[in-house]
Amino acid sequence: MRILIVEDDEALARGLVASLRLGGFAVDHEAGAAGVLPLLRGEAYALVVLDLGLPDGSGLAVLREIRREGHTVPVMILTARASIDDRVAGLDLGADDYLTKPFDPAELEARVRALVLRGRGQPDPVVACGDLALDRAGRVATLAGRALPLRKRELAILESLITRAGRAVSKERLVSEVFGLDEEISPNAIEVYVARLRRQLGPAGPRIVTMRGLGYLMEPNTPEEGR
Ligand code: CA
Numbered sequence: 320m321r322i323l324i325v326e327d328d329e330a331l332a333r334g335l336v337a338s339l340r341l342g343g344f345a346v347d348h349e350a351g352a353a354g355v356l357p358l359l360r361g362e363a364y365a366l367v368v369l370d371l372g373l374p375d376g377s378g379l380a381v382l383r384e385i386r387r388e389g390h391t392v393p394v395m396i397l398t399a400r401a402s403i404d405d406r407v408a409g410l411d412l413g414a415d416d417y418l419t420k421p422f423d424p425a426e427l428e429a430r431v432r433a434l435v436l437r438g439r440g441q442p443d444p445v446v447a448c449g450d451l452a453l454d455r456a457g458r459v460a461t462l463a464g465r466a467l468p469l470r471k472r473e474l475a476i477l478e479s480l481i482t483r484a485g486r487a488v489s490k491e492r493l494v495s496e497v498f499g500l501d502e503e504i505s506p507n508a509i510e511v512y513v514a515r516l517r518r519q520l521g522p523a524g525p526r527i528v529t530m531r532g533l534g535y536l537m538e539p540n541t542p543e544e545g546r
Pocket residue numbers: 326327328370371372373
């Protein structure tokens with residue numbers, strides 16, 4: 320899932336990008352107000368983390384524009400200002416959560432996950448397909464109760480597929496949900512990750528079916544008839 324961080328403090332932004340990427344998100348960073356709407360028009364974000372004090376405008380004004388254009392993406396406001404007035408103004412303009420600097424990175428990540436899941440209408444962090452279960456809060460996948468040793472990109476692809484089990488997910492969508500705009504991707508990266516995932520799932524786990532021209536589809540492994 321893809322997150323946009325709008326923050327002009329470079330050190331803080333770098334830290335946020337690094338920690339959310341480690342958490343398995345695709346993350347883009349924007350340092351000013353002006354670039355936010357063009358990005359929202361072009362990419363499907365699961366969340367915007369928005370600093371209020373930006374060099375070229377106020378985050379509140381950006382938030383107003385985001386809602387005025389009809390974007391329903393969840394927005395978490397990040398600010399050094401702790402005043403109740405700002406907090407109320409942000410929530411009035413359609414912010415979904417509010418975090419005051421300085422904050423604990425672990426708290427930010429927990430809130431980000433909660434907002435992302437709520438935004439997708441899937442507040443339960445655990446999603447399953449047959450014997451395979453993914454705990455999206457704890458970032459653990461289990462197959463018949465046994466934890467799978469998956470790396471973060473494999474987990475991100477698994478998450479994209481399992482949350483849409485039974486439906487084809489295009490390669491473009493997987494790339495967009497797994498990689499940030501500034502990350503290098505080899506042309507066959509998705510194939511490589513899918514192949515590794517299939518090896519981890521083994522013959523007993525759910526199948527990842529290649530749909531020519533459409534992408535990939537995850538389906539539960541149904542026992543063969545007549546056995
Ligand atoms: Ca700032």
